Amino acid sequence: MTACKQYIRQLGDWFFPSFCVQCQHVVNSDSSLCEQCLADLPLLDLRKHPNLLYRPDIVELFPDCQFDHLFACAWYRSPFDSWLTQLKFSNQIHYKKALSLIISLQLAISKQHCEVWPELFIILPLHQQRFLKRGFNQVAQCWLPCLVDENIDSHSLQRTKKTQAQSSLSKTKRIKNLQGAFMCNTDMTGKTVAIIDDVMTTGATLNAATVALKNAGAKQVWAFVTCLTPLGSNT
Known part of the structure; x- marks a missing residue:
């Protein structure tokens, strides 16, 4: 400067x-x-478990993951739940900087402790109608400033199905709600691709996107989220 x-x-x-x-x-x-x-702040220890799918309590909580690697900054508890809710539903953008700061710190730790790293990063798209109604993608707001050195793909993965809000659904209904929700229009053969969302509750959204990318040839799909919903909070 x-x-x-x-x-x-x-x-x-x-x-x-x-x-x-x-x-x-x-x-x-x-x-x-x-x-x-x-x-x-109670952040997850990514030095010990850079791939959270190898952490026993998380594997027990999310046993049906289709993706190969899981990154998260923290549990979806105070203060992160409040920050994300205020940003997502009230566009309280002063929380964006705090979340971006935490994401950047955790990404640096993860990258330092991973032998390989994704070639592409994809922020999970909103359906066009939902994006027009809300006017912004809160995941992109928080994550894009943290990915300036990464290869971001904003076109290959499309959300082709307008789904119900996941927060009101049971785990079984979440899975059904998201069947066929994503389509990948790019050949991903042999690539390691990261998909990004804000909160992982059951993993249904991330699994649906993973299936679309693996059907397009992706070798591995990594899931990156800001927060994981703790045991007892998902249905």
Whole structure:
């Protein structure tokens, strides 16, 4: 950063201060969490389990995964559940920076501890009608700033079926609801592809997307999510 840009940023921080989303202490404009609150967050340990499918409690919780690798930042508990809900349904974008910061930190740890890494990253698309109604994709808002060095594919995977909201459905109905929901129109032969969503509750959405990509030839599909729903929260 040049001295001029740094000076302009300092002026911005002075006149328009940013505040930690947890404790409300002043932080610089590049962040949204103070160091203490960031250190206190209950993040998943990706140093020990860079592929969370090898963690026994998670395998027991999600036994039917079609994908080959699972990445997540944290459990879908406080404060992450509130941040994601406020962003998704109320477009409270001040939570976006906090979530992006956490995603970036966890991605760096995961990449350091994985021997291979996906060639393509795909943010799970919304159906066109749902996107037009909401006006934004909250997953893209949080994740795109964290993937500037990755190969992002925004065209190959399409959501061809307008489904019911998953939150109101049982596990069995979630699976049925998503049958045939995705289509891949690109040859993925031999590729390792990452698919990205915000919250994994039963894995039905990620499984449906995985099937579409493997039908297109993908060698492996990795699932990347911001949060995992803990035991007792999914139905």
